[in-house]
Amino acid sequence: MSTSLVSKTVLVSGATGDTGRATVRESLALGLDVRALVRTIDARSQALADLGAEVVVGDFMDPNSLRSAMEGTDAAYLCYPVSPGLLPATVNFAQAAKETGVGTVVNCSQRSANRESTSPSCRDTFIAEQVLDWSGLDVIHLRPTLFLEWLQYFWMLPRLRQGVLSMPVGDGTSSPVAAADQGRAIAALLRHPDEHIGTTIPLSGPAEMNHTQMAAELSEALGRRIVFENPPMDEYAAHLEKVGVPPYGVAHITGAMLDYQNGAMSGADNNIEKITGRRSMTVGEYARTHADLLNGVNG
16 A cells, blocks of 8 residues: 555645645655645745655646646646636546546535536536536535635735734624645545545634634734724625735626625534544634734834
């Protein structure tokens, strides 16, 4: 068994993104040979090479580049950014996987995947799941909830440093999850996918909460008062536009936040712990780990 594990090669797309970087790191730690798919060679891709990954350049819109990247791999992680093009990217990825005989595709969907959503990304991720199911490939769909990394994003962080957790989510709840914990689960699934083929797996943090409770946990972890602010959706959309979020991103965030208000992100699970043997981190643990950044220390 050890020989087969050592020789197993996996492709990680979106390798410089939040879950991609974590998946590369955790897959290498499990002894997998990792091929990291990137758009360009830069400092971020060099960091992956320094970890021990084989870096390959490809484009989701170029199926030939995907086929080349997948040659000789046993499993592949599909992770497309929140931007236009998910459906052709998924078709190209599936076609390349079929042509190269990739054994398993682990697909990063989202908790709020829904063909009726006003978010174009939520609609597209739902259809992308269907496309992969039609493909006949062995597929595992992952539906993570709210990323804890949102706290660091440029439309959130400045207000958080001012003591305000601002999101138009009303009384909606979620179990926020860190990309690092998702990476552990994704790597484990790439290594041993068989019992999960054909399933859709929610990925959550350990505790469901509303944003008032989240603000309280952040306050304790960061050592200062954080209050939850629930702005009107049009006001939040204007803020997103002002700070430079692209139109597709604005449409996704506002649509997803409306779904959030209506319970699309609710629920909790221990799937990461069941898959990896270790639970995911709490909001407070994440905040303490990134306290200097979240508090604005040294920048």
